[in-house]
Amino acid sequence: MTPATAPRRVLYVVSLFPCWSETFIVREIEVLLARGVDVRILSLKPPMEALVHERAARLLDRTLHPRPPLATALACLRLAIRRPVAVSAFGARLLAGLWRQPTKLLKSIGALARAAGHYEWIRRFDPELVHAPWATYPATVAWFLSRLLQRPFTFTSRAHDIFTEDQMMAGKLRHAALRVTITRHNVAYLSRWMRKPGELPVHVVHSSLDLADIAYVEDGRLPQRLLSVGRLDPIKGFDVLLHALALLRDRGVAFDSVIIGEGAERARLLALRDRLGLGDRVSFAGAKPQAEVHKAMAEATLMVMPCVVTEDGNADGIPNVLTEAMASGLAVVSTRVSGIPELVDDGVNGLLVPPRDAQALAAAVEQLLADPARRAAFARAGRRKVEQDFNVHVEAGRLLRHFAEVVHG
Incomplete structure (x- = not known):
């Protein structure tokens, strides 16, 4: 791709920026910037997280946060007066699509209002396309702005935004100029909103890593350290992990386990422990800065992520911590959920067990704790897998080529 064919200006619409759990979006934007694309970020919420990645902080001068309520209201009024047809038409579409979900309808209206608060700046910036890295409120706003600007919109779908949400997905798939998702599993899943499977093309671009950030460590690992990383949420299956660890304890297996992350499940999980x-x-251990997470990965013997599908259908796509662990030389045990088998090849670069099966999880962990040669083989194969399929310079380059096709095709 030549600089002339790449889009010059792209607007990313996100729910919250900076967001501690979304460093994959930061890495993607950094690659686009390095390749000459002027990327600006529209955050639909004000900054609210105590921990901010240094790399995300460097993008704050490119970020628009919500304006004060009065300024937003006046901007919305001006936009409605100047563009009554476009505003009312999209409002009618929103009402028709979400009237059965009144809470989501009201939140969507609020998101559109916050975007409208910056409309004049966005119009002057004149993005060649508007991209949403999530298929929920960000994609709704991207669709709205595309109608106002007469520019294409694109979106990426990942996990909860399609597994537990349906915010006008059929319409978004039909009207988007480009549909991206992070796993092949999701490609098949998205067919439920199409008139026939495969009717609309959906491209896979993995959430990926800058491998220069993660050192591959072979030696000096703590011999019995198990590590798990993620928000304390039911989809992570940490309750299953605790039951599996109790089985290992009862069998006399030596281990210690560290769980890094914070969330609503903390009290329940502590009580179960x-x-x-x-x-x-x-x-x-609670939430930790990225550097401390990587240090923990370099020290541990095994990453254990027993992900599950919850009763409402929610699940991970591919947990980014699994990709990071494999890049760092840490052998992994996980489950056959969603897109995880697209990263972890069972018996080649890790072990996979059925979700919610504490007995199988305990057996896999015990097996690898007792077999350092197999752990080392998995670690080498895992690093190769990440280098081949989850390198941000490759994956963001693929996304940029798709953007170029949209803009110039």
Whole structure:
């Protein structure tokens, strides 16, 4: 791709920026910037997280946050007066699509209003396309702005935004100039909103890593350290992990386990840990900066991520921490959920077990704790897998080629 064919200006619409759990979006934007694209970020919420990645902080001068309520209201009024047909037409589309989901309808209207608060700046910036890295409110706003600007909109779908949400997905798929998702599993899943499977092309671009950020470590690992990383949410399956660890303890297997992350499940998981008598074996370390997470990966023996599908259908796509662990030389055990088998080739670069099966999880962990040669083989194969399929310079380059096709095709 030549500089002349790449889009010159792209607007990213996100729910929250900076967002601690979305460093993959930061990496993607950094690659686009390095390749000459002027990327600006529209955040639909004000900054609210205590921990901010240094790399995300460097993008704050490119970010638009919501204006004060009065300024937003006046901007919305001006836009409605100047563009009554476009505003009312999209409002009618929104009402028709979400009237059965009144809470989401009201939140969508609020998101559109916050975008409208910056409309004059966005119009002057004149993006050649508007991209949403999530298929929910960001994609709704991107669609709205594309109608106002007469520019194409594109979106990426990932996990909860399609597994538990349907915010006008059929319309978004039909009207988007480009549909992207992060796994082949999701490509098949999105067919449920098409008149026939495969009717609309959906391209796979993985959430990926800058491998220069993660050192591959072979030596000096703590011999019995198990590591798990992720928000304390039901989709992570940490309750299954605790039951599996209790089985290992009862079998006399030596281990200690560290769980890094914070979330609504903390109190329940702590109570379960104590009820199972694992207080001296399992520590909940809370949220940690990325550098400390990578240090923990370099020290551990095994990454254990027992992801599940919840009763409402929610699940991970491919947990980014699994990709990071494999890049760091840490052998992994996970489950056959969603897109995880597209990263972890069972028996080649890690082990996969059925979700919610504590017995199988305990057996896989015990097997690898006892077999350092196999762990080392998995670690080498895991790094190769990430280098081949989850390199941000390759994946963001693929996304940029798709953007160029949209703009110039």
